[in-house]
Amino acid sequence: MAIVLNPSQAVTLDKLLEQIDTQGLDWKIKNSSNQPLPSIYGLGSLSNAGKTEISFLSNAKFFPHLLKTEAAAVILPQKAVDHLPDTVSFAMVVCENPYLMYARIAQWFDNFRLNSIPKQIHSSAIVAPDAIIEEGVSIGPLAVIESGVKIAAGSIIGASCVIGKNSVIGNNSILYAHVTLYHDVIIGQRCILHSGSVIGADGFGFAPDNTHEKGAWCKISQLGRVILGNDVEIGACTTVDRGALEDTVIGNGVKLDNQIMIGHNVRIGDHTAMAACVGIAGSTQIGARCTVAGAGMVSGHITIGDDVHVSGGSAVTSDILEPGRYTGVFPIAPHGVWQKNAAVLQQLAQLRRRIQQLEKK
Amino acid sequence: MAIVLNPSQAVTLDKLLEQIDTQGLDWKIKNSSNQPLPSIYGLGSLSNAGKTEISFLSNAKFFPHLLKTEAAAVILPQKAVDHLPDTVSFAMVVCENPYLMYARIAQWFDNFRLNSIPKQIHSSAIVAPDAIIEEGVSIGPLAVIESGVKIAAGSIIGASCVIGKNSVIGNNSILYAHVTLYHDVIIGQRCILHSGSVIGADGFGFAPDNTHEKGAWCKISQLGRVILGNDVEIGACTTVDRGALEDTVIGNGVKLDNQIMIGHNVRIGDHTAMAACVGIAGSTQIGARCTVAGAGMVSGHITIGDDVHVSGGSAVTSDILEPGRYTGVFPIAPHGVWQKNAAVLQQLAQLRRRIQQLEKK
Amino acid sequence: MAIVLNPSQAVTLDKLLEQIDTQGLDWKIKNSSNQPLPSIYGLGSLSNAGKTEISFLSNAKFFPHLLKTEAAAVILPQKAVDHLPDTVSFAMVVCENPYLMYARIAQWFDNFRLNSIPKQIHSSAIVAPDAIIEEGVSIGPLAVIESGVKIAAGSIIGASCVIGKNSVIGNNSILYAHVTLYHDVIIGQRCILHSGSVIGADGFGFAPDNTHEKGAWCKISQLGRVILGNDVEIGACTTVDRGALEDTVIGNGVKLDNQIMIGHNVRIGDHTAMAACVGIAGSTQIGARCTVAGAGMVSGHITIGDDVHVSGGSAVTSDILEPGRYTGVFPIAPHGVWQKNAAVLQQLAQLRRRIQQLEKK
The missing domain is CATH 3.40.1390.10 (MurE/MurF, N-terminal domain)
Structure with a gap:
């Protein structure tokens, strides 16, 4: 209703x-x-x-x-x-x-x-003395604004948000309750970030380190930033990791639904939209005006050009430079039917050989 | 232990x-x-x-x-x-x-x-003066209860929860720490919501808007609500989006595991259970007593009847009206075996033609 | 930058x-x-x-x-x-x-x-009188530390974290803002937990209960714990569920990226690493030095040995005891090509029969 x-x-x-x-x-x-x-x-x-x-x-x-x-x-x-x-x-x-x-x-x-949201700093919010809070900003109850933060006029920071050191939020952006920005995150104007989203957590970077123990990992501290353009929307529980050395960059007008994961050093072009549960692995570049439907997955270190549309549940594992729609999803069927076909799938290379032999005769 | x-x-x-x-x-x-x-x-x-x-x-x-x-x-x-x-x-x-x-x-x-949880309002909680908090309610430290909220007797609101304007929580429900309810969310009796869950964030709705810039999107504000029935359990970091114009409705006894995404205007029938990482896209209707196993995905605007069971990792892309179990998952194999079979998969239509030609001879 | x-x-x-x-x-x-x-x-x-x-x-x-x-x-x-x-x-x-x-x-x-993070308890944090906070611990603004908690020297608890009753955090661990630990969670030394992660929420356990209503579920309260070893990293919005009766155990040096779901009673061996959006269903055991790439899914109650590597987007549905790389993902293609091949996929068992008949001739 x-x-x-x-x-x-x-x-x-x-x-x-x-x-x-x-x-x-x-x-x-x-x-x-x-x-x-x-x-x-x-x-x-x-x-x-x-x-x-x-x-x-x-x-x-x-x-x-x-x-x-x-x-x-x-x-x-x-x-x-x-x-x-x-x-x-x-x-x-x-x-x-x-x-x-x-x-x-x-x-x-x-x-x-x-x-109707009051344009004031709630008395229970913890705001660092050196934070710059412009006119007409609303800061909700129990929000935490760390040192060096700048929040431009007209923005709304929801209850219990945490804005990390030196982060910057442009005009008229809205952060709903329980948004986390790590340090040195830059948010453009008119952005909307939904609850539970986390911007600027460490990218997933580790160097193999057998000097202490076989198979161990040495953390690569993530020193880059996250930069969101203007008019970006970030869904609930979506995470955008900070870059390793360079920045993770989300273009203007990008719309990300809930529970999306954007890896470190990813770059997304303007007006690209992704539905829920999508994952984009590190260092991948995605063009402008693309769409990725729900649960689409894109591998790391690849390039997707402009105007590419990835179907739901499909995994992109190499570059896609031609515009168009791309799909890779196993068609669902009654379980017994699937079982029979999936079993044959494991013999596909062998079946092709048998057809070749029949053709030779 | x-x-x-x-x-x-x-x-x-x-x-x-x-x-x-x-x-x-x-x-x-x-x-x-x-x-x-x-x-x-x-x-x-x-x-x-x-x-x-x-x-x-x-x-x-x-x-x-x-x-x-x-x-x-x-x-x-x-x-x-x-x-x-x-x-x-x-x-x-x-x-x-x-x-x-x-x-x-x-x-x-x-x-x-x-x-052992004390049935009282912690002194550090921020409770709007007009919120109605019934007898025997526990409100944890640093929780935020906004204006117009009603919390019925026996419910427990964990530390740092944020309950948005005009939301209603029925008797004997439990919200663990860090749950977010947006405004106008309705929670039934004896529900359990786990930490990090977000109920009532905006659905993912945008109208194409080329009037300013090619490929841009105009946000469709989401004016509907979320309604959870009685005895619903919502897992950690699960998100249920509010409806666009109508409501998103979760039936009685529905159990949702962690990291699930329920899109706007979805309706889920009584006693349906979904394992972790499932996504249900917008406006889909799911019947009663269904199960969706882990990482199952359901497209938007489709109908799943009662007593349908979707296997893990399977994508439902069209209506399923007959009860039963449905599967669509690529069988895993050693990487080299997969490579060979996957390559042939791309020639499947061609292989069928070759078989047809052989049959003609 | x-x-x-x-x-x-x-x-x-x-x-x-x-x-x-x-x-x-x-x-x-x-x-x-x-x-x-x-x-x-x-x-x-x-x-x-x-x-x-x-x-x-x-x-x-x-x-x-x-x-x-x-x-x-x-x-x-x-x-x-x-x-x-x-x-x-x-x-x-x-x-x-x-x-x-x-x-x-x-x-x-x-x-x-x-x-530069001050090694002190912020005045706005809510710390239970009986919590043991060792020397040189930093507790951020508006964190909640419940009764019986122990935090060892050198650890950092970020803003708005909630540490549940009787949980224990080892030396020099870092919890970023908005981390939730439920009760009786044990975190080792030098661990890093990112924002939005939830450790110790209830596993997904229900007994069918038709005594009140057909198809209803009776909650199985989850009485086990979560134990994280030393040097574990947990990504943003990752959830690790508590055990049903035994514990969920994450080994030393395990690295989990964002948005990962670890079900109840799972055991993960030392130095195993998982990329984002992976799900591990309940009671599964995974060996040491494994990797699971992004969006890999592992069914419940199975065993994966040491040194197994699961490709992105692949679903493991039965034991894997031999080391090596395993893959099961539908190759992506232009949508029209996919449509043709996917249609034939549904006739695969029938195609095999036709090849057999041709071979008999």
Whole structure:
């Protein structure tokens, strides 16, 4: 059940559209029923929106829902309007990109929550005397801000966050509760870091060291940094390790879902997005506008070019320089079927030889 | 080494059985040696239990261990009793479901620890004045309870937990240290949430937005909630994202192990259990009494029916409506063997054509 | 950009080599230019090191970088020295194991940071009166140290850590911010635990319990402990579950990367290393000096011997007793190619039959 505003927050449809960011969007209101424009208290899907809520049609397959929706207003493209009967009673916002307009409206609703966070340093927070906290920063209860930290105006640091020595956070970034930044981490503007994320822990680097004991490892202290660009989102319990000598660098607009692991010295190009449970091993470079679907894995020390899309559960073990979609996942089947096929899989090279022999005859 | 009680806590075997929950279990004590019933100080496996401990036989293959156990008492089925020589010296609890009785006894032991947690609000916790904290609630050191939160009687909130605005926790739930609930999260009764788990972070939703820059993403604020039923257990560092517009819903009795990721708008039916490292992508529906073994992955927007069992490491990419076990995992082999077979795998479609041509001749 | 020292910390090359641990390493300085030995302010790769930094050549393929490096000094083997022209201007540290010497020098640099952490209990930490905190321990802001805990000399407990009842931490271990130890956890000497790691949460144990409702689960309280040996490193958001009845045991020198899951009752032998996102299911035993690459998965109740190396993304589902490398990963391909081959994969058993029939003819 989505947020519903209280009466003092609700606005009429035209006011709502004035208040959201419509840059790049063409739209017009079409009020089909000659009634006053509705006041909007909430945002819902076509099938769940209530009578004071706005909804949207972003996919033609939901057109049947449109005919039955209770929403007070719907964002929809002209093509959908053309197919509507006269009897529908909702107000319309005609826009060729309803999904993007929905995103912008959702932000407007969520801003009520974000704006209610007091822009002050909670008295229980532990802030180093030499930390630079600019105007309009919110620091939540029991947050720890270490020496040399700089937090730019408008940023929000949630309860119990720990911001390590000399880290820097740009304007209007949000760290939810229990985010950890190690020392010397740099976060850009308008970033969002979710709870449990850890930025700047040591990369996994060890030198074999048999001088004391066979098979032992000597830690390679990790002396690089992590740098996040602007507009980066980091999901809950996602970890981005600091570089060994150079830095780990996450480009502008990169979106990382939950439980992702980014190894040391990785570089990710602008606007690349990764779904949950992805792992990127150390020193790999990934281009711009790539996507990695859930549980995709990328080996270390390889290069993925721009506009590469890796399917869920697929393991990338060598360079991919051509744009396109790449997949490598064992198709699931009833267990008995899988067992039979998997057994043959182990004889595949031998089967090929047998076919070759048959062909020779 | 399992917990061992101190003398003031230990009880004789009959008293122990009076104190545990034996609902649904038939049992009788058989003291083979005409000696007084032993006092029980601990619980151990057949091979490790000491002379003052109780153990259990839940699998016939451990029968040889039974003959050598030092345990003071053993829970075992009648069939095992029938095969025992007269010489064994342990007391017996004859029960047809020894594993379940073991579980109930283990809970009894662990309750000494849980009951020792003081039912009070630690002076260092930061509790919003309007939060409703019922009787007998324990709030640990440095926990943060935000405005509008309600915590029902008997619940335990561990050290450094953060409970976001307007969240609700039912009776007798336990949140271990460092759990994060975002705002408007609903937790049922008798739930257990382990450290590092994050409930209610934003789902991963973005609209493509080329209005500013090619390939950029516009955040879709996540306005739904997370609702956990009763008797749910959430493992360490597991994340359950809030819904986009509707709610993410976890049914009664669902058990999620560590490091699991549940995407936004997922719905999981009652008593479904998932082992560690599983990921469920957004908007997927999973039925009741399913299991997903470790590192299983389920794509978004699909439906899994009741009583479906997904093997470890398998990726579910389309609906599974029939009950049963499903598998899709590449069988492991020595690296050289794998290399040969994997190479042929890339020619599989071609191999099939070659077989077809041979068959035509 | 790696750490750079300030002038009061920098030392000449000979002094640096006196101050690092060179046990087991033979080395000599060769100053090719009859100039005074350089003062060293930093450590960098051959291509990035500045004029006051030391670098190293650990792989012959970087020899071309050596010719162009700006580094003030380079660690390199005699073989590389023999191939160098006279014109190079850097000082040389001739050593047959440059990578290990680099590791030791990196530690020396990082120690400036570690030594700057005040060896005191921060006034905001909540320390139980009966906890034993030895000399020279650092406890960060808002850490919680519960009753019965013992922390040995020289250890560092980061901000907002929670150390559960009766846990023990050996000498000179480091817990970064937001580490959680449950009760009765034992950590050895010189261990490093990264932020978000959780040691000692409940293992995933449930007995089927249909006495109340079909398909329900009864929790098996987890009464064992976790024991970490000496020199263990645990990555960010890695979880190690406590044993059910016995203990979960991690051997000396084991290195676990981020986001790893170690199930209950697992035993891992000395010096085994695992990369990120690995999962080891309950009761599995892994030998010494093994490696598991990223996202490798190991089933429960199996045995892996010493010196076994599991490739990334591979699932081990039965015992591996022979040393060697093992792999099982579906090779990635362009999506269309994968689709064709994956379809045939589902007919593999049938294809084998067809080949057999052809052979009979």
